[in-house]
Amino acid sequence: METVQSAREAVLKVSRRLPGEVVGLADGLGRTLDETVRADRDMPPFDKALVDGYAVRSSDLEVAGQVEFAVVDEIDAGRVPRGELGPGEAALVMTGAPLPLGADAVVMLEDAERTGNRVRLGGPVRPGLNRLERGVEYRAGAELMTAGTVLTPPRLGVLAAVGQVAVRVVQRPRVAVVTTGDELVGPDQVPGPGQIRDSNGVVLGSLVRQLGSELVAVERLPDQEDRLREGLGALLAGPRGETAHGGSEADVVLVSGGVSAGRRDLVPRVLEELGVQRIFHKVRVKPGKPLWFGVGSEREGRPPTLVFGLPGNPVSGIVSVLLFVAPALAVLAGRPGWRPRTELRILASPYRHRGPRITYHPARRLSEGLVEPLKWMGSADLRTVSEADGFVVFEAGDCDYAPGAEVLFVAWPSTWGAGEA
Numbered sequence: 001m002e003t004v005q006s007a008r009e010a011v012l013k014v015s016r017r018l019p020g021e022v023v024g025l026a027d028g029l030g031r032t033l034d035e036t037v038r039a040d041r042d043m044p045p046f047d048k049a050l051v052d053g054y055a056v057r058s059s060d061l062e063v064a065g066q067v068e069f070a071v072v073d074e075i076d077a078g079r080v081p082r083g084e085l086g087p088g089e090a091a092l093v094m095t096g097a098p099l100p101l102g103a104d105a106v107v108m109l110e111d112a113e114r115t116g117n118r119v120r121l122g123g124p125v126r127p128g129l130n131r132l133e134r135g136v137e138y139r140a141g142a143e144l145m146t147a148g149t150v151l152t153p154p155r156l157g158v159l160a161a162v163g164q165v166a167v168r169v170v171q172r173p174r175v176a177v178v179t180t181g182d183e184l185v186g187p188d189q190v191p192g193p194g195q196i197r198d199s200n201g202v203v204l205g206s207l208v209r210q211l212g213s214e215l216v217a218v219e220r221l222p223d224q225e226d227r228l229r230e231g232l233g234a235l236l237a238g239p240r241g242e243t244a245h246g247g248s249e250a251d252v253v254l255v256s257g258g259v260s261a262g263r264r265d266l267v268p269r270v271l272e273e274l275g276v277q278r279i280f281h282k283v284r285v286k287p288g289k290p291l292w293f294g295v296g297s298e299r300e301g302r303p304p305t306l307v308f309g310l311p312g313n314p315v316s317g318i319v320s321v322l323l324f325v326a327p328a329l330a331v332l333a334g335r336p337g338w339r340p341r342t343e344l345r346i347l348a349s350p351y352r353h354r355g356p357r358i359t360y361h362p363a364r365r366l367s368e369g370l371v372e373p374l375k376w377m378g379s380a381d382l383r384t385v386s387e388a389d390g391f392v393v394f395e396a397g398d399c400d401y402a403p404g405a406e407v408l409f410v411a412w413p414s415t416w417g418a419g420e421a
Helices: 003-014 153-161 200-210 227-233 269-274 314-332 382-386
Strands: 021-026 053-057 065-075 090-092 105-108 112-115 118-123 143-145 166-170 174-180 214-221 251-255 277-281 292-295 304-311 344-345 351-352 358-365 368-373 391-392 399-401 406-411
Touching: 003 292, 003 314, 053 118, 065 382, 105 269, 143 153, 143 214, 174 200, 174 227, 200 251, 200 314, 214 227, 227 269, 227 304, 251 351, 269 304, 269 358, 304 314, 314 358, 314 382, 358 406
Parallel strands: 065 090, 174 214, 174 251, 251 304, 344 368
Antiparallel strands: 021 166, 053 090, 053 105, 065 118, 112 118, 277 292, 292 304, 344 406, 351 399, 358 368, 358 391, 391 406
């Protein structure tokens, strides 16, 4: 049986980055850059005013006292100065406007006394006062971003500033979610005897989208070999990139349920019959022990499909995504160093841990660095997890944790992103 660390390493070992594509800036948020971006011009492209005021030659105001200047120009943002500023001359400038040649400082409007076309300004004034020099942010040709950079709103703004209206990024992973079980009915149906509504499709699909991937399919299949073979085959590509039944090919397939040791747990056998090579089955973790992981056939121009057989209990699926699926999706998306945010916190109440598996227990953050494990009924108890901020980690082995003990806390997916490398 794998440990969490060895299982994650096995997943990452076979995870490979997807190819790139060109998208417009409106579709670039959160994507990973797949090219080097250089400046097409100096920024700012001219010496510009940082405040509303009067542009002057600082040499005219080297000493203390009032000096009267002739106002020879008025320059709004977007306008070009009429000419060079001579001795004893000033130009009214607005914030962001270019300074006239010869001006090297701006006196704030509030410190000026103007009468007609004359203005009195006080010294001394140092060179560079309230002026942003041309090219101080970056010069034309400067390298601004490299491949692997995650595009945030400010970075998209930089791309716009250098005129790059389209950008090459790593493709989003295409993910399919398949829930299995004869007992499952849709959320819009009234369950009959022995049936339950399918929440895993919604949970896993939402996690996929929240992690920046493209959800290409959500399917629900019964515990029947022929139906499983047909449904899963439609999502898996063969050696030539063709799906078994002409379906929508996925880069990652998440199959929920049917991976334990029960009589109707048919998923591992069906996947292997479809050509998926098993990498491991079962991890020493609670919840999530029955996790199955395999790799599909090589594909032309794309890495092999990664297939995760997730335990059917919803919290087991969430923890499996947190620990194993999310890091794999990050590699595919060009972010190999991604990890969910973790932090050390102080246990607010005692906790008794028993058993040989590391446990991820739903917990809520409290003030002053504290964390409170919630009363939890186990891997089927989705309601408690919905009230949690994340999971507190208790290492394998019997241990009685006292209040005040330092523990590792893994943030619930709503705060993922802050943990990106």
